Amino acid sequence: MIARLARHLFAANLPVLVGPLLGLTSVLAFRSTEELFFDLDEEHLAFVQFGWFTIGLVLGAALFFFEQTPANREIALQRGSSVRALFWSRAVASLALAVTIWLGALSLGTAVHLVGPNSALVTLGSTARLAAVGASTLAGFGIGAWLTTLRGTPWRVSFVAVLATGAAILVEFLLVLPSTPEPAPSVARYVGAQFALAALALVAASRGYLLGHDPDRPVRLDAQLGRAALVAGAIATLIVAVLPELQETIARGLRVPSVIGRAKDGSYVVGALVAPRLLVPVDGAREERRTPVEIEEVVYRLGFAPSWNADPREYAAADGTPIAYAQHDFRLGAETHRLLFHPVERLILDSSSGRLDFARVARPWDAGGDAPSLEPTRCELARPDGRRFGRRPTVVGGSHVLGWMDYDGKLGPLVLGDLDDGTLWRVHLRDGTPRLEAVPLPDGDRCLGWGWSAAVVRERGEDSLRELAGQLDAVVLRGERGRYAFDANGVVGPTTEEVHPWGREAHFVAHSVHDEDDPFRGRVEIAARATSPAFTYDFAPRTLREKLPSTLCPALSLLRPPIALDRTFEGLGHGQASRAVCRPIATFVFALVLAVLVAGTLARRGAEAARVAAWSIVVLLLGFPAAITFVLLERRSAFAPAVLEASYTRIAVLEGLAPET
Amino acid sequence: MTTALQFDRIVRHFLGRAVLADLTFQVRAGEAFALLGRNGSGKTTALRILLGFLEPHSGRSTILGADSRSLDPATRDRIGYVCEGVAHFEHLTLTRVLDYENATRPRFDRDLALRTLSRHALNTRVPLRKLSRGQRALVALALATAGRPEVLVYDDPAMGLDVVHRHELIQGLAEILAEQGIALLFSSHILADVERMADRVGILAKGRLVVDAPLDVLRRRVQRRTFRPKPGASTNGTLGAHVPCILSSRETAGGFTLTLVDCDAEQERRLRGDSEVLTDPEPLNLEELFVEFTSDPHASALHADKEVSS
Known part of the structure; x- marks a missing residue:
């Protein structure tokens, strides 16, 4: 019977399949979508993932919404179908549609690209990654199905549904997007998470479907706890993701006075900057001295500091090594470094394989007719010595503009340094088959880093530093035993050239020391350099405008789930400020108060002891998110006693009219 | 006569308002019982509780000897049910509906359903939603009775029908009752129909059954x-x-x-x-x-x- 039901339902919803399948195939087959195979890991990843998730969400919601119509449900039930069979037959049929759309559209779209000019991009790996991201369809489907079980519920439950969806999408994104320096999730973990999310949501949907919608009876305790876990989890996820960011923002917003400047006489002044070199000083009580002071330079800006607990800030690089452009990138399954950023070519170091992944398209997607036409290719480049690349790659002479300068097709010499073992590698991309060639340092020296030649910079001026990208003749390599330079043929030889210090000469070192328990209190120490004296300033909220956020910020921490206080900071890249304003004891006390309130409310409504105990424990553990969940899910009407219209007295008149049985 | 269905002190409320209070009555095999009441008096609620689609807050109902809360497919197959204003999955054609019924109801007699439907010259190739309201009601009745049910539960069969369709429907129902001798529990606002069909009437008012008596x-x-x-x-x-x-x-x-x-x-x-x-x-x-x-x-x-x- 389930098979028959599923067959009927599948057939009935066939139009639902055809539309999205054709639409998605068209989208995937569109020329510009080749970019997905080329550059899925960049900004497209979240977009694609969101797209798949949304398709699943709509499909799950649409199909189950139809089935949740009370009349339909009753028709099926009256015909001998159990609620469980009805749900799962529906789920199987609908899931078959979702999977068909997911894999069908992907296969068809891929097939179209295979006969296109950039077919070299369509490799098994790139297709598999695209398919893996598509697993979000299943998660979306499960969530969509679950949402329909809330149909007909009050607006606040709909609100929860929106929250839950938001949280699910957020979790999805957190799984996909990079969270430096955390390792990226693997393909298996990602796809597994999608399946797990889909399974969890479908089981929850099945429970909701079995119970039906009856707002005038308490939801059975086990089912209610399941719903509570899902909803409280969703709210907690949102809070964990959003709250620390909010606290960070509040903490960053407190920056009056925000600036320490150095006056012409070398002394330091604290105040508010009103012009590039004009600062209105304040005294210890925050009273402004009306006369602005002209300063030589800004020494410290509180507002610009990432947090109080920032590393010592020095306005001069210690060794003059410029930043080699190696973008910390992301790919499902690996931590990657993007080594070449180019409209038509992409070179990524995949740390899991220790190899370079090279891809080239015929021409940039957004290029005009004069763009170069190259031979599309995709290949993996391994070191000729058989060893893997380490995790500290550098592009010698590179910067973030490398590649963009080469729009006309003339790519400069590309040399990669592996600072883990001190080797240098020339990358040949356009002269024959892409390959790597070792660049030896004299006497087997190891490369420790590189910088721009001080003489070249002196000659061209500091402003030319960015324009030097890709010019190996302006590079000075630092080895263990000396300095080296490239000659015109690209051969490395010893040199006496100095490495230019990045930036200007420093006069000071600013060092902030924050209060471990209070991000709004701290000390900035300006260490002396040359003739400048040392200076210390203690920051603390003094005015109402400063005290308000410094009070609000810790208060917000009460909203966090007590059992996940530490975890709220992990993996989300939140700074020290949000961690510092966390008050574990206060949060637990707050949760305890909420638990008592919840227990009292349930007891007054006449709920059974097990329900009172269960909710109390849940609220004690999860705190505010669980309390909100309680308000949303445990409706007063479910416990309300029936009110009879006592004035209706005539019924007694007809007692005994019914025939004897 | 044996009891076909029974309500025993059923209480059900919505948003704290008692819709059914202490509802108690029974219908015996072969008897036609009309449940009457004003809009919102709880007629449909009572029928849904009887068929296990809604749980009462207290009390118990049984149908064909089985508790409403745990009706198995075999028992449900002995019950015909037509809910208010709905014939079937309305996106299906009549042919597909008959296939569906044949596949899901062991007692369903496709020939009987076809014979009943053929009297009304319905187009079996159009989706149900394209049939008129009266035609859909006739389809619902034909489907419900083609399983030769022992109990027929019918929620407001003539609601929204014009006089001719209503007449046809009631005529058809009367014929089926006469032929099959089934217990009928139905709700209706058309009291002339009730007078034609019902052996007993029950009147619901303010959540209580204020009348339960044979009409005479x-x-x-x-x-x-x-x-x-x-x-x-x-x-x-x-x-x-x-x-x-x-x-x-x-x-x-x-x-x-x-x-x-x-x-x-x-x-x-x-x-x-x-x-x-x-x-x-x-x-x-x-x-x-x-x-x-x-x-x-x-x-x-x-x-x-x-x-x-x-």
Whole structure:
């Protein structure tokens, strides 16, 4: 019977399949979508993932919404179908549609690209990654199905549904997007998470479907706890993701006075900057001295500091090594470094394989007719010595503009340094088959880093530093035993050239020391350099405008789930400020108060002891998110006693009219 | 006769308002029971509870001996159910509907359904949603009865139908009842249909079943009389106390129109003692009875008397 039901339902919803399948195939087959195979890991990843998730969400919601119509449900039930069979037959049929759309559209779209000019991009790996991201369809489907079980519920439950969806999408994104320096999730973990999310949501949907919608009876305790876990989890996820960011923002917003400047006489002044070199000083009580002071330079800006607990800030690089452009990138399954950023070519170091992944398209997607036409290719480049690349790659002479300068097709010499073992590698991309060639340092020296030649910079001026990208003749390599330079043929030889210090000469070192328990209190120490004296300033909220956020910020921490206080900071890249304003004891006390309130409310409504105990424990553990969940899910009407219209007295008149049985 | 279905002290409320309070009645095999009531009186709620689609807050209902909360497919197959205004999955054609029914209901007799439907010359190739309301109602009836049910539960079969369609439907239902001898529990607002079909009527008002009686018994025991009190006699707070059989009263130009229930000789004597004019008893039709039992008691002219007597 389930098979028959599923067959009927599948057939009935066939139009639902055809539309999205054709639409998605068209989208995937569109020329510009080749970019997905080329550059899925960049900004497209979240977009694609969101797209798949949304398709699943709509499909799950649409199909189950139809089935949740009370009349339909009753028709099926009256015909001998159990609620469980009805749900799962529906789920199987609908899931078959979702999977068909997911894999069908992907296969068809891929097939179209295979006969296109950039077919070299369509490799098994790139297709598999695209398919893996598509697993979000299943998660979306499960969530969509679950949402329909809330149909007909009050607006606040709909609100929860929106929250839950938001949280699910957020979790999805957190799984996909990079969270430096955390390792990226693997393909298996990602796809597994999608399946797990889909399974969890479908089981929850099945429970909701079995119970039906009856707002005038308490939801059975086990089912209610399941719903509570899902909803409280969703709210907690949102809070964990959003709250620390909010606290960070509040903490960053407190920056009056925000600036320490150095006056012409070398002394330091604290105040508010009103012009590039004009600062209105304040005294210890925050009273402004009306006369602005002209300063030589800004020494410290509180507002610009990432947090109080920032590393010592020095306005001069210690060794003059410029930043080699190696973008910390992301790919499902690996931590990657993007080594070449180019409209038509992409070179990524995949740390899991220790190899370079090279891809080239015929021409940039957004290029005009004069763009170069190259031979599309995709290949993996391994070191000729058989060893893997380490995790500290550098592009010698590179910067973030490398590649963009080469729009006309003339790519400069590309040399990669592996600072883990001190080797240098020339990358040949356009002269024959892409390959790597070792660049030896004299006497087997190891490369420790590189910088721009001080003489070249002196000659061209500091402003030319960015324009030097890709010019190996302006590079000075630092080895263990000396300095080296490239000659015109690209051969490395010893040199006496100095490495230019990045930036200007420093006069000071600013060092902030924050209060471990209070991000709004701290000390900035300006260490002396040359003739400048040392200076210390203690920051603390003094005015109402400063005290308000410094009070609000810790208060917000009460909203966090007590059992996940530490975890709220992990993996989300939140700074020290949000961690510092966390008050574990206060949060637990707050949760305890909420638990008592919840227990009292349930007891007054006449709920059974097990329900009172269960909710109390849940609220004690999860705190505010669980309390909100309680308000949303445990409706007063479910416990309300029936009110009879006592004035209706005539019924007694007809007692005994019914025939004897 | 055996009991086909039974409600036993069923209580159900919505948002704290009691829709069914202590609902108790039973329908025996071969009996047609009409459940009447104003809009929102709980008729559909009672039927849904009976079929296990809704749980009561207390009480128990059974159908064909099985608890409504745990009806198995075999028992459900012995029950025909037509819900208000819905025939089937409306995106399916009649042919597909018959396939579906044949696949999901072991007792379903496709030929019987076709025979029933052929009388109405329905196009079996169009989706149900394209049929008229009356045609859909006929389809629903044909489907429900083609399984040769032992109990037929029918929620407002003629709602929204025009006179011709209603006539066809009731005719068809009457034929099926006559042929198959099934127990019928139905709700309706069309009292003329009820008078044609029902053996017994139950009237729901304010959550309670205020009437449960065969129609002829009800007509015999509930009477209407015109009453004019003697000059100077007070009717406020005294008449009802003396004559508790007064169900309601309405003031008219010539006195009061009284509706009486089970007026015995003693109460007849008291009424005559207080009256200048008291007409002979007149029977009420079902519509008048329905209005008497479901209208607001506060509209009664002698309501104060009645309350005192209760």
